[in-house]
Amino acid sequence: MPVIMIIYYLISAYLVGLLIWSFWHEKKNLQNMVLYLLVLVPLVLRLLRIK
Amino acid sequence: MSRPRLARWILIALFLALVIPGGLDLYRHRHFDIPVVAGPGVTRVGRLSDYGPGLNGTMADTAVFFMEGKEPGGKALLMANTHANEPAGLLATLLMLENGVVEKGTLIVIPQFNHSASRNTKPGDGYPLYYDIPTAWGKKTFRMGNRDASPLDQWPDPDVYIHFPEKQLLSYIDIRNTNRTWPGRPAGPRMEKVTHAAMELLRKEKVDIAIDFHGAETMFPVTNCIVAPEKGSRIATMAALTVKAKEGFDSHVEPSPAGFRGLSHREIGDYSDTVPFLLEAPIPFLDQPTGPKTVQLLLDGKDPFLLSLASKKKLFVPYEESGWSIEKRVGQHCSVALEVMRQFAKKSPAREITVRDIPRYAEVVKNGVGHYFHDPGAAARDRVFLN
Numbered sequence: 225m226p227v228i229m230i231i232y233y234l235i236s237a238y239l240v241g242l243l244i245w246s247f248w249h250e251k252k253n254l255q256n257m258v259l260y261l262l263v264l265v266p267l268v269l270r271l272l273r274i275k
Numbered sequence: 276m277s278r279p280r281l282a283r284w285i286l287i288a289l290f291l292a293l294v295i296p297g298g299l300d301l302y303r304h305r306h307f308d309i310p311v312v313a314g315p316g317v318t319r320v321g322r323l324s325d326y327g328p329g330l331n332g333t334m335a336d337t338a339v340f341f342m343e344g345k346e347p348g349g350k351a352l353l354m355a356n357t358h359a360n361e362p363a364g365l366l367a368t369l370l371m372l373e374n375g376v377v378e379k380g381t382l383i384v385i386p387q388f389n390h391s392a393s394r395n396t397k398p399g400d401g402y403p404l405y406y407d408i409p410t411a412w413g414k415k416t417f418r419m420g421n422r423d424a425s426p427l428d429q430w431p432d433p434d435v436y437i438h439f440p441e442k443q444l445l446s447y448i449d450i451r452n453t454n455r456t457w458p459g460r461p462a463g464p465r466m467e468k469v470t471h472a473a474m475e476l477l478r479k480e481k482v483d484i485a486i487d488f489h490g491a492e493t494m495f496p497v498t499n500c501i502v503a504p505e506k507g508s509r510i511a512t513m514a515a516l517t518v519k520a521k522e523g524f525d526s527h528v529e530p531s532p533a534g535f536r537g538l539s540h541r542e543i544g545d546y547s548d549t550v551p552f553l554l555e556a557p558i559p560f561l562d563q564p565t566g567p568k569t570v571q572l573l574l575d576g577k578d579p580f581l582l583s584l585a586s587k588k589k590l591f592v593p594y595e596e597s598g599w600s601i602e603k604r605v606g607q608h609c610s611v612a613l614e615v616m617r618q619f620a621k622k623s624p625a626r627e628i629t630v631r632d633i634p635r636y637a638e639v640v641k642n643g644v645g646h647y648f649h650d651p652g653a654a655a656r657d658r659v660f661l662n
Contacts, residue, residue, distance in 0.1 A: 232431050249278055261290045273427055274298045274305075275398075 233271065240267050277441050280564040302636040304404045305394045305425070307440060308661035310651035311386065316342040316376040316626075318659055323385065326479065327461065327472025334428045335465050337390035338662050339476070340372050341383055342630075348380025349483040349626030351616055352549070353475065355386050357419025357454050357487055359393035360402065362573070363556050363604035364488025366417075367612070370605065371633050380628035383480065387662055388487075389453040390468065391428040393420035396594065401568040408574075408601075410645035412653070419573070423451035429465040439463060441536040448584075449537065453552075454487070454553075457542035478548045483621050483626050484510075484569060485551045486612050487539040490558035490604065493581060497529050502553040504531040504544040510622060514528060514614040522636045525592075526554070526611050550619070554611050556604035557592045574601045606639030 247260040268275040282307075311322065321339045324331040346559050353371065355364030368386040375382070387393045396419065399587055409412040426432075430450055437449040439460050441616060448597035451466055457469030477485060484507075491498035505510035509529045518526055531540040531553075543551035559576040560568060577598030586595035592599070620627035634647060651659045 229430050247283075250283075254279075254282055257283065257286055261286055264290070265294060268294060269298055269301070270426070272298065275301045275427070 236267050236271055240264065240271060243267070300404065301398075304396060304418060305427075306585065307394075307405070307416075309417055311340075311660045311662050312377060312651050312654045313340065313651040313658045313660060314373040314375050314649070316374075316382075316630075317372060318343040323469065323472045323476070325476040327468050329461055329468045330465075330472055334391045334394060334467065335389075335424065335469050337383050337385060337387050337469075338660055339383060340660075341381065342372070342375060342377045343381045344377040344379045344629065346379040346629075349619065349623065349628045350383065350480055351385045351619075351628050352379045352385070352473075352480075352482045352485040353488070353612065354388040354473070354539070355488040356390075356393050356420065357367070357388045358422045358450075358489060359387070359395070359418075359427075359556055360408070360422050361396070361488075361490030362417065362419070363391075363490050363558065363601060363608055365556075366408070366601065366644050367488060367605045367608035370609065370639075370644065371612075371630075373649050374647050375633040376631050378438075378629040378631060380626070381480075381490075382481065382628065382630065383476070385473070388473070389420075389424055389466070391424035391465070392422065392451075392453070393418055395421040395423065395425035397421050403568070403573065404575055405572045406607045408571045408645045408648065410648050410650075412650040415645065415648050418621075423448055424453070426451070438536045439467060443536040443572065445537060454489075454539055455537035457537055457539050460547040460637055469516050470539075473545070474547060477543065477547045482547075482579040483623070484615065485539065485549050485626075487551065487553045488608050489553055489555050490561065491555040492562045493557045493559055493592050493594055493599070494562050494584070495598050496591050498555050498557050499525060499527045499592045499607075500527045500555050501553065501615070502529045502540045503533050504533075504551065506538055506544055507552055510550065510615060510618045513618040513621075514611060517612050517618070518607075518636070522610055524607060524610075524636060527609060529555075532535075546556050547646070552615055554608055554609050555597045558604065559594075559599050576604075600640075602640045602644055604643050604650060606636035608633070609633055609639060610636040660662055 330336040355368040436445040459467035501511040515605040560573045
Protein backbone atom coordinates (compact mmCIF):
# COMPACT_ATOMS: atom_id res chain seq x y z
CA MET A 225 0.00 0.00 0.00
CA PRO A 226 1.51 3.38 -0.99
CA VAL A 227 2.36 5.87 1.80
CA ILE A 228 -0.23 8.38 0.55
CA MET A 229 -2.95 5.72 0.83
CA ILE A 230 -1.90 4.89 4.40
CA ILE A 231 -2.08 8.60 5.26
CA TYR A 232 -5.60 8.81 3.82
CA TYR A 233 -6.69 5.82 5.89
CA LEU A 234 -5.28 7.52 8.99
CA ILE A 235 -7.19 10.71 8.11
CA SER A 236 -10.37 8.63 7.69
CA ALA A 237 -9.83 6.93 11.04
CA TYR A 238 -9.32 10.34 12.69
CA LEU A 239 -12.56 11.66 11.12
CA VAL A 240 -14.45 8.55 12.23
CA GLY A 241 -13.23 9.12 15.79
CA LEU A 242 -14.19 12.78 15.61
CA LEU A 243 -17.69 11.99 14.30
CA ILE A 244 -18.35 9.29 16.90
CA TRP A 245 -17.16 11.62 19.66
CA SER A 246 -19.40 14.43 18.33
CA PHE A 247 -22.37 12.10 18.00
CA TRP A 248 -21.94 10.75 21.51
CA HIS A 249 -21.63 14.19 23.06
CA GLU A 250 -24.54 15.73 21.18
CA LYS A 251 -27.25 16.06 23.82
CA LYS A 252 -30.05 18.07 22.23
CA ASN A 253 -29.98 18.46 18.47
CA LEU A 254 -31.42 15.34 16.82
CA GLN A 255 -30.71 16.69 13.34
CA ASN A 256 -26.98 16.95 14.13
CA MET A 257 -26.97 13.40 15.44
CA VAL A 258 -28.48 12.11 12.17
CA LEU A 259 -26.00 14.15 10.13
CA TYR A 260 -22.99 12.76 12.07
CA LEU A 261 -24.13 9.21 11.35
CA LEU A 262 -24.80 9.89 7.66
CA VAL A 263 -21.30 11.33 7.22
CA LEU A 264 -19.94 8.34 9.08
CA VAL A 265 -21.31 5.76 6.57
CA PRO A 266 -18.76 6.11 3.71
CA LEU A 267 -15.86 6.54 6.12
CA VAL A 268 -16.71 3.34 7.99
CA LEU A 269 -17.15 1.43 4.70
CA ARG A 270 -13.76 2.66 3.52
CA LEU A 271 -11.99 1.84 6.78
CA LEU A 272 -13.44 -1.68 6.71
CA ARG A 273 -12.29 -1.98 3.05
CA ILE A 274 -15.83 -2.61 1.84
CA LYS A 275 -16.46 0.33 -0.54
CA MET B 276 -33.96 6.34 29.91
CA SER B 277 -34.10 10.04 28.96
CA ARG B 278 -35.47 11.02 25.54
CA PRO B 279 -32.11 12.17 23.99
CA ARG B 280 -30.44 8.98 25.20
CA LEU B 281 -33.25 6.87 23.73
CA ALA B 282 -33.04 8.77 20.42
CA ARG B 283 -29.29 8.13 20.32
CA TRP B 284 -29.72 4.37 20.68
CA ILE B 285 -32.48 4.29 18.08
CA LEU B 286 -30.22 6.16 15.65
CA ILE B 287 -27.34 3.78 16.34
CA ALA B 288 -29.66 0.84 15.62
CA LEU B 289 -30.81 2.47 12.36
CA PHE B 290 -27.18 3.19 11.41
CA LEU B 291 -26.21 -0.45 11.93
CA ALA B 292 -29.34 -1.64 10.09
CA LEU B 293 -28.25 0.48 7.13
CA VAL B 294 -24.52 -0.25 7.14
CA ILE B 295 -24.40 -3.97 7.94
CA PRO B 296 -26.74 -5.37 5.21
CA GLY B 297 -25.55 -2.80 2.63
CA GLY B 298 -21.92 -3.42 3.53
CA LEU B 299 -22.34 -7.19 3.32
CA ASP B 300 -23.86 -6.88 -0.17
CA LEU B 301 -20.92 -4.78 -1.33
CA TYR B 302 -18.39 -7.10 0.34
CA ARG B 303 -19.94 -10.19 -1.30
CA HIS B 304 -19.94 -8.45 -4.69
CA ARG B 305 -16.23 -7.55 -4.41
CA HIS B 306 -15.36 -11.15 -3.56
CA PHE B 307 -17.72 -12.90 -6.01
CA ASP B 308 -15.84 -15.01 -8.55
CA ILE B 309 -16.99 -15.88 -12.08
CA PRO B 310 -16.02 -19.40 -13.19
CA VAL B 311 -14.50 -19.54 -16.66
CA VAL B 312 -14.42 -22.94 -18.37
CA ALA B 313 -11.27 -23.01 -20.50
CA GLY B 314 -12.23 -24.51 -23.84
CA PRO B 315 -10.17 -26.85 -26.04
CA GLY B 316 -8.29 -23.89 -27.52
CA VAL B 317 -6.82 -22.63 -24.24
CA THR B 318 -3.25 -23.91 -23.99
CA ARG B 319 -2.02 -22.06 -20.88
CA VAL B 320 -3.14 -19.46 -18.35
CA GLY B 321 -0.87 -16.79 -16.90
CA ARG B 322 -1.24 -13.57 -14.93
CA LEU B 323 -0.75 -9.97 -15.98
CA SER B 324 1.72 -9.70 -13.09
CA ASP B 325 4.01 -12.03 -15.09
CA TYR B 326 4.70 -8.90 -17.16
CA GLY B 327 4.42 -6.34 -14.34
CA PRO B 328 5.56 -7.70 -10.97
CA GLY B 329 4.15 -4.61 -9.22
CA LEU B 330 0.67 -6.08 -9.66
CA ASN B 331 1.44 -9.36 -7.92
CA GLY B 332 -0.94 -10.03 -5.02
CA THR B 333 -3.19 -7.04 -5.78
CA MET B 334 -6.81 -6.87 -6.93
CA ALA B 335 -5.50 -5.27 -10.16
CA ASP B 336 -3.78 -8.49 -11.22
CA THR B 337 -5.79 -10.52 -13.70
CA ALA B 338 -5.81 -13.78 -15.65
CA VAL B 339 -4.24 -13.94 -19.12
CA PHE B 340 -5.41 -16.84 -21.31
CA PHE B 341 -3.25 -18.10 -24.18
CA MET B 342 -4.79 -19.89 -27.17
CA GLU B 343 -1.88 -21.15 -29.22
CA GLY B 344 -2.27 -22.77 -32.63
CA LYS B 345 -0.30 -25.76 -33.87
CA GLU B 346 1.10 -23.72 -36.73
CA PRO B 347 3.11 -20.52 -36.18
CA GLY B 348 1.55 -17.26 -37.25
CA GLY B 349 0.64 -13.83 -35.92
CA LYS B 350 -0.47 -12.85 -32.44
CA ALA B 351 -3.53 -10.89 -31.30
CA LEU B 352 -4.35 -9.57 -27.84
CA LEU B 353 -8.06 -9.35 -26.97
CA MET B 354 -8.96 -7.20 -23.94
CA ALA B 355 -12.38 -6.82 -22.35
CA ASN B 356 -13.70 -5.05 -19.25
CA THR B 357 -11.28 -2.17 -19.65
CA HIS B 358 -14.52 -0.52 -18.56
CA ALA B 359 -16.22 -3.16 -16.42
CA ASN B 360 -19.68 -1.61 -16.85
CA GLU B 361 -19.65 -2.49 -20.56
CA PRO B 362 -20.28 -6.25 -20.37
CA ALA B 363 -20.62 -7.22 -24.07
CA GLY B 364 -16.83 -7.36 -24.42
CA LEU B 365 -16.46 -9.63 -21.39
CA LEU B 366 -19.15 -11.99 -22.70
CA ALA B 367 -17.61 -12.02 -26.19
CA THR B 368 -14.13 -12.91 -24.90
CA LEU B 369 -15.47 -15.61 -22.54
CA LEU B 370 -17.47 -17.07 -25.42
CA MET B 371 -14.23 -17.18 -27.46
CA LEU B 372 -12.28 -18.75 -24.57
CA GLU B 373 -14.87 -21.45 -23.98
CA ASN B 374 -15.36 -22.40 -27.65
CA GLY B 375 -12.62 -21.11 -29.93
CA VAL B 376 -9.73 -23.15 -31.31
CA VAL B 377 -6.73 -21.43 -32.85
CA GLU B 378 -5.23 -23.30 -35.78
CA LYS B 379 -2.54 -20.82 -36.76
CA GLY B 380 -0.93 -18.09 -34.65
CA THR B 381 -1.87 -17.13 -31.09
CA LEU B 382 -4.74 -15.39 -29.34
CA ILE B 383 -3.99 -13.83 -25.95
CA VAL B 384 -7.19 -13.03 -24.07
CA ILE B 385 -7.61 -10.85 -20.98
CA PRO B 386 -11.35 -10.96 -20.15
CA GLN B 387 -11.16 -8.74 -17.04
CA PHE B 388 -8.56 -6.14 -18.01
CA ASN B 389 -9.49 -3.70 -15.24
CA HIS B 390 -9.99 -6.43 -12.67
CA SER B 391 -10.36 -3.93 -9.82
CA ALA B 392 -13.16 -2.11 -11.69
CA SER B 393 -14.98 -5.41 -12.20
CA ARG B 394 -15.19 -5.65 -8.39
CA ASN B 395 -16.42 -2.06 -8.02
CA THR B 396 -19.95 -0.71 -8.46
CA LYS B 397 -21.83 2.58 -8.76
CA PRO B 398 -24.66 2.58 -6.23
CA GLY B 399 -25.35 6.27 -6.86
CA ASP B 400 -26.39 5.40 -10.40
CA GLY B 401 -28.48 2.45 -9.23
CA TYR B 402 -26.25 -0.16 -10.88
CA PRO B 403 -27.30 -3.77 -10.29
CA LEU B 404 -24.56 -5.76 -8.57
CA TYR B 405 -25.02 -8.84 -10.77
CA TYR B 406 -26.67 -9.98 -13.97
CA ASP B 407 -27.62 -13.46 -15.14
CA ILE B 408 -27.28 -14.99 -18.58
CA PRO B 409 -29.66 -17.94 -19.16
CA THR B 410 -27.97 -21.12 -20.43
CA ALA B 411 -29.10 -24.67 -21.21
CA TRP B 412 -27.79 -25.84 -17.79
CA GLY B 413 -29.12 -22.93 -15.71
CA LYS B 414 -28.20 -19.29 -15.29
CA LYS B 415 -24.64 -18.00 -15.25
CA THR B 416 -24.15 -15.06 -12.90
CA PHE B 417 -21.73 -12.23 -13.60
CA ARG B 418 -20.54 -9.29 -11.50
CA MET B 419 -21.59 -5.94 -12.92
CA GLY B 420 -18.56 -3.68 -12.52
CA ASN B 421 -17.85 0.00 -12.87
CA ARG B 422 -15.97 2.18 -15.36
CA ASP B 423 -13.13 2.92 -12.95
CA ALA B 424 -11.00 0.87 -10.59
CA SER B 425 -12.12 0.63 -6.99
CA PRO B 426 -10.73 3.30 -4.65
CA LEU B 427 -9.95 0.38 -2.33
CA ASP B 428 -7.18 -0.49 -4.77
CA GLN B 429 -5.99 2.99 -5.71
CA TRP B 430 -6.60 5.99 -3.49
CA PRO B 431 -6.64 9.01 -3.25
CA ASP B 432 -7.47 10.60 -6.61
CA PRO B 433 -5.55 13.77 -7.53
CA ASP B 434 -7.30 17.09 -8.32
CA VAL B 435 -6.15 16.69 -11.93
CA TYR B 436 -4.68 13.59 -13.54
CA ILE B 437 -1.47 14.46 -15.39
CA HIS B 438 -1.02 11.81 -18.04
CA PHE B 439 2.35 10.07 -18.28
CA PRO B 440 4.42 10.66 -20.39
CA GLU B 441 2.51 13.24 -22.49
CA LYS B 442 1.65 15.48 -19.47
CA GLN B 443 -1.87 16.15 -20.82
CA LEU B 444 -4.27 17.27 -18.08
CA LEU B 445 -7.16 14.83 -17.71
CA SER B 446 -10.10 14.51 -15.36
CA TYR B 447 -9.12 13.46 -11.83
CA ILE B 448 -11.17 10.26 -12.01
CA ASP B 449 -9.35 9.07 -15.13
CA ILE B 450 -6.39 8.09 -12.98
CA ARG B 451 -8.47 4.96 -12.22
CA ASN B 452 -9.64 4.53 -15.84
CA THR B 453 -7.48 1.99 -17.70
CA ASN B 454 -8.44 3.58 -20.99
CA ARG B 455 -6.67 6.80 -19.99
CA THR B 456 -3.55 5.43 -18.31
CA TRP B 457 -1.81 3.93 -21.36
CA PRO B 458 1.14 3.41 -21.85
CA GLY B 459 1.64 3.47 -18.08
CA ARG B 460 4.80 3.14 -16.01
CA PRO B 461 6.06 0.47 -13.61
CA ALA B 462 6.22 2.77 -10.58
CA GLY B 463 3.11 4.86 -11.28
CA PRO B 464 -0.36 4.60 -9.74
CA ARG B 465 -1.74 1.05 -9.86
CA MET B 466 -3.79 1.50 -13.05
CA GLU B 467 -0.67 2.82 -14.81
CA LYS B 468 1.02 -0.40 -13.63
CA VAL B 469 -1.81 -2.39 -15.27
CA THR B 470 -1.39 -0.70 -18.66
CA HIS B 471 2.41 -0.81 -18.38
CA ALA B 472 2.26 -4.58 -17.77
CA ALA B 473 0.02 -4.92 -20.84
CA MET B 474 2.54 -2.88 -22.87
CA GLU B 475 5.29 -5.24 -21.68
CA LEU B 476 3.14 -8.20 -22.74
CA LEU B 477 2.65 -6.66 -26.20
CA ARG B 478 6.39 -6.04 -26.57
CA LYS B 479 7.68 -9.34 -25.14
CA GLU B 480 5.15 -11.54 -26.94
CA LYS B 481 5.60 -9.53 -30.16
CA VAL B 482 1.83 -9.06 -30.54
CA ASP B 483 0.71 -7.88 -33.98
CA ILE B 484 -2.77 -6.53 -33.22
CA ALA B 485 -4.61 -5.56 -30.04
CA ILE B 486 -8.40 -5.37 -29.82
CA ASP B 487 -10.00 -3.54 -26.89
CA PHE B 488 -13.75 -4.29 -26.50
CA HIS B 489 -16.03 -1.51 -25.25
CA GLY B 490 -19.61 -0.27 -25.22
CA ALA B 491 -20.81 3.30 -25.70
CA GLU B 492 -24.03 5.23 -25.18
CA THR B 493 -26.43 5.59 -28.11
CA MET B 494 -26.29 9.37 -27.53
CA PHE B 495 -22.48 9.41 -27.79
CA PRO B 496 -21.11 10.02 -31.30
CA VAL B 497 -18.28 7.46 -30.95
CA THR B 498 -20.52 4.41 -30.79
CA ASN B 499 -21.14 1.36 -32.96
CA CYS B 500 -17.69 1.73 -34.50
CA ILE B 501 -14.08 0.63 -34.81
CA VAL B 502 -11.63 3.24 -33.50
CA ALA B 503 -8.23 2.91 -35.14
CA PRO B 504 -5.06 4.99 -35.48
CA GLU B 505 -3.53 5.83 -38.84
CA LYS B 506 -1.59 2.57 -39.11
CA GLY B 507 -4.74 0.49 -38.59
CA SER B 508 -7.22 2.55 -40.60
CA ARG B 509 -7.04 0.42 -43.76
CA ILE B 510 -7.67 -2.82 -41.85
CA ALA B 511 -10.49 -1.19 -39.88
CA THR B 512 -12.12 0.19 -43.03
CA MET B 513 -11.99 -3.17 -44.79
CA ALA B 514 -13.40 -4.91 -41.68
CA ALA B 515 -16.25 -2.36 -41.43
CA LEU B 516 -17.13 -2.71 -45.13
CA THR B 517 -17.00 -6.52 -44.97
CA VAL B 518 -19.26 -6.96 -41.95
CA LYS B 519 -21.72 -4.51 -43.50
CA ALA B 520 -21.75 -6.35 -46.82
CA LYS B 521 -21.62 -9.94 -45.55
CA GLU B 522 -23.38 -9.79 -42.19
CA GLY B 523 -25.64 -6.78 -42.56
CA PHE B 524 -24.72 -4.64 -39.55
CA ASP B 525 -23.01 -1.28 -39.29
CA SER B 526 -19.75 -0.63 -37.50
CA HIS B 527 -18.18 2.46 -38.99
CA VAL B 528 -14.57 3.62 -38.57
CA GLU B 529 -13.56 6.48 -36.30
CA PRO B 530 -10.00 7.86 -36.42
CA SER B 531 -8.04 7.74 -33.17
CA PRO B 532 -7.41 11.39 -32.28
CA ALA B 533 -3.67 12.11 -31.97
CA GLY B 534 -4.25 14.89 -29.42
CA PHE B 535 -6.25 12.85 -26.89
CA ARG B 536 -3.82 10.87 -24.79
CA GLY B 537 -3.96 7.77 -22.64
CA LEU B 538 -6.34 5.70 -24.78
CA SER B 539 -5.47 2.16 -25.90
CA HIS B 540 -6.14 2.92 -29.59
CA ARG B 541 -3.63 5.77 -29.43
CA GLU B 542 -0.84 4.81 -27.05
CA ILE B 543 -0.46 1.12 -27.98
CA GLY B 544 0.21 2.16 -31.56
CA ASP B 545 2.53 5.02 -30.59
CA TYR B 546 4.57 3.10 -28.00
CA SER B 547 4.81 -0.37 -29.57
CA ASP B 548 4.81 -2.15 -32.93
CA THR B 549 1.30 -3.49 -32.25
CA VAL B 550 -1.64 -2.12 -34.27
CA PRO B 551 -4.51 -1.30 -31.87
CA PHE B 552 -8.26 -1.30 -32.49
CA LEU B 553 -11.04 -0.33 -30.10
CA LEU B 554 -14.50 -1.74 -30.77
CA GLU B 555 -17.59 0.12 -29.55
CA ALA B 556 -21.02 -1.53 -29.45
CA PRO B 557 -24.06 0.55 -28.39
CA ILE B 558 -25.18 0.04 -24.77
CA PRO B 559 -28.44 1.86 -23.95
CA PHE B 560 -27.96 1.08 -20.23
CA LEU B 561 -25.21 3.73 -20.05
CA ASP B 562 -27.30 6.52 -21.60
CA GLN B 563 -28.36 9.14 -19.08
CA PRO B 564 -32.03 9.72 -20.04
CA THR B 565 -33.34 6.20 -19.51
CA GLY B 566 -35.70 4.53 -17.07
CA PRO B 567 -34.34 2.59 -14.07
CA LYS B 568 -30.94 0.94 -14.51
CA THR B 569 -32.25 -2.60 -14.33
CA VAL B 570 -30.71 -5.91 -15.39
CA GLN B 571 -33.40 -6.11 -18.06
CA LEU B 572 -32.30 -2.78 -19.56
CA LEU B 573 -28.69 -3.97 -19.43
CA LEU B 574 -29.55 -7.14 -21.36
CA ASP B 575 -32.31 -6.15 -23.80
CA GLY B 576 -31.43 -2.48 -24.25
CA LYS B 577 -35.12 -1.52 -24.53
CA ASP B 578 -36.05 1.89 -23.17
CA PRO B 579 -39.10 4.08 -23.99
CA PHE B 580 -37.23 7.35 -23.40
CA LEU B 581 -34.51 6.41 -25.88
CA LEU B 582 -37.20 5.34 -28.33
CA SER B 583 -38.74 8.79 -28.04
CA LEU B 584 -35.33 10.42 -28.53
CA ALA B 585 -34.71 8.21 -31.57
CA SER B 586 -37.91 9.54 -33.17
CA LYS B 587 -36.47 13.05 -32.67
CA LYS B 588 -33.18 11.91 -34.29
CA LYS B 589 -31.16 12.55 -31.13
CA LEU B 590 -29.32 9.20 -31.17
CA PHE B 591 -26.23 8.22 -33.14
CA VAL B 592 -27.48 4.70 -33.92
CA PRO B 593 -30.73 3.34 -35.33
CA TYR B 594 -33.02 2.51 -32.40
CA GLU B 595 -36.30 0.63 -32.57
CA GLU B 596 -38.71 -1.03 -30.15
CA SER B 597 -36.55 -4.15 -30.25
CA GLY B 598 -33.84 -2.18 -28.38
CA TRP B 599 -30.19 -3.15 -28.64
CA SER B 600 -29.87 -6.59 -27.11
CA ILE B 601 -26.79 -8.14 -25.53
CA GLU B 602 -26.88 -10.81 -28.28
CA LYS B 603 -26.51 -8.15 -30.97
CA ARG B 604 -23.68 -6.43 -29.08
CA VAL B 605 -21.75 -9.64 -28.35
CA GLY B 606 -22.33 -10.89 -31.90
CA GLN B 607 -20.99 -7.64 -33.33
CA HIS B 608 -17.86 -7.85 -31.18
CA CYS B 609 -17.22 -11.44 -32.30
CA SER B 610 -17.70 -10.72 -35.99
CA VAL B 611 -15.73 -7.47 -36.06
CA ALA B 612 -12.83 -9.00 -34.10
CA LEU B 613 -12.69 -12.01 -36.44
CA GLU B 614 -12.88 -9.73 -39.45
CA VAL B 615 -10.09 -7.46 -38.16
CA MET B 616 -7.88 -10.56 -37.77
CA ARG B 617 -8.78 -11.76 -41.28
CA GLN B 618 -8.04 -8.39 -42.83
CA PHE B 619 -4.72 -8.24 -40.95
CA ALA B 620 -3.83 -11.68 -42.36
CA LYS B 621 -4.55 -10.46 -45.88
CA LYS B 622 -2.12 -7.59 -45.32
CA SER B 623 0.55 -9.71 -43.55
CA PRO B 624 0.12 -13.34 -44.73
CA ALA B 625 3.16 -14.57 -42.77
CA ARG B 626 1.49 -13.39 -39.55
CA GLU B 627 -1.89 -14.99 -40.20
CA ILE B 628 -4.13 -15.92 -37.24
CA THR B 629 -6.70 -18.63 -38.05
CA VAL B 630 -9.45 -19.38 -35.55
CA ARG B 631 -12.42 -21.73 -35.72
CA ASP B 632 -15.58 -22.41 -33.65
CA ILE B 633 -16.10 -18.79 -32.63
CA PRO B 634 -19.67 -17.86 -33.61
CA ARG B 635 -20.37 -14.79 -35.68
CA TYR B 636 -23.11 -12.15 -35.39
CA ALA B 637 -26.06 -14.06 -36.89
CA GLU B 638 -25.34 -17.20 -34.85
CA VAL B 639 -25.08 -15.32 -31.52
CA VAL B 640 -28.31 -13.40 -32.24
CA LYS B 641 -30.09 -16.65 -33.17
CA ASN B 642 -28.78 -18.89 -30.37
CA GLY B 643 -28.32 -16.37 -27.55
CA VAL B 644 -25.11 -15.72 -25.61
CA GLY B 645 -25.79 -18.37 -22.95
CA HIS B 646 -25.86 -21.10 -25.62
CA TYR B 647 -22.05 -20.86 -25.79
CA PHE B 648 -21.25 -21.07 -22.06
CA HIS B 649 -20.34 -24.44 -20.55
CA ASP B 650 -21.39 -25.75 -17.15
CA PRO B 651 -18.46 -25.26 -14.75
CA GLY B 652 -19.95 -27.98 -12.54
CA ALA B 653 -19.66 -30.54 -15.33
CA ALA B 654 -16.20 -29.47 -16.54
CA ALA B 655 -12.87 -30.94 -15.43
CA ARG B 656 -11.70 -29.03 -12.35
CA ASP B 657 -8.35 -28.12 -13.86
CA ARG B 658 -10.18 -26.40 -16.76
CA VAL B 659 -12.23 -24.09 -14.54
CA PHE B 660 -10.66 -20.74 -13.62
CA LEU B 661 -12.20 -18.30 -11.17
CA ASN B 662 -11.90 -14.77 -12.43
